[in-house]
Amino acid sequence: xxxxxxxxxxxxxxxxxxxxxxxxxxxxxxxxxxxxxxxxxxxxxxxxxxxxxxxxxxxxxxxxxxxxxxxxxxxxxxxxxxxxxxxxxxxxxxxxxxxxxxxxxxxxxxxxxxxxxxxxxxxxxxxxxxxxxxxxxxxxxxxx
Numbered sequence: 062x063x064x065x066x067x068x069x070x071x072x073x074x075x076x077x078x079x080x081x082x083x084x085x086x087x088x089x090x091x092x093x094x095x096x097x098x099x100x101x102x103x104x105x106x107x108x109x110x111x112x113x114x115x116x117x118x119x120x121x122x123x124x125x126x127x128x129x130x131x132x133x134x135x136x137x138x139x140x141x142x143x144x145x146x147x148x149x150x151x152x153x154x155x156x157x158x159x160x161x162x163x164x165x166x167x168x169x170x171x172x173x174x175x176x177x178x179x180x181x182x183x184x185x186x187x188x189x190x191x192x193x194x195x196x197x198x199x200x201x202x203x204x205x
Contacts, residue, residue, distance in 0.1 A: 084174060094137070099167060101130050102156070105140060106164040110153045121203045139163060 085096070094102065104119050105111055111119070117127040131154060134140040139160035145151040156164065179187050 084178075094134075094139070094163070095130075097126075097130050098134055098137075098139075101127065101134060102139060102160060102164055103167065105154050105156055106161070110155075112151060112153060116154065134160070 100120060101116060104116055108115070108119075113124060113128050113131055116131070117124045120127060131140060131142075135142065138157055141155055141157055143153045143155050145153065179190075182190070
């Protein structure tokens with residue numbers, strides 16, 4: 062038996078994905094880094110201290126994929142690895158000045174674009190979407 066609500070949700074989700082892809086390609090919102098690198102940069106930026114293992118858990122990707130992404134960010138001089146003085150096994154991932162500037166530019170451009178798009182909705186609608194979207198992301202997450 063077909064659940065028409067689920068089918069409609071999936072249709073809307075595909076449309077949402079296409080809209081995001083269009084907006085990202087139109088604005089070059091990741092500023093000459095791949096989408097995976099952009100996500101890693103922004104997650105590193107959001108954390109005080111993270112490692113490849115922690116980043117892999119956050120991004121819900123395997124460690125080897127994240128290691129390659131981080132290596133490319135290091136080569137681009139956007140991220141540096143900082144060994145811990147107290148725990149030789151821990152290596153923190155830290156944004157360089159160039160990485161911080163790139164993150165600031167990505168945030169500014171995306172904040173402006175989404176603010177403009179969401180301004181079509183009332184304040185109550187926006188606030189409701191923010192809460193409901195987080196619930197949706199949490200429900201779809203691989204984490205329990």
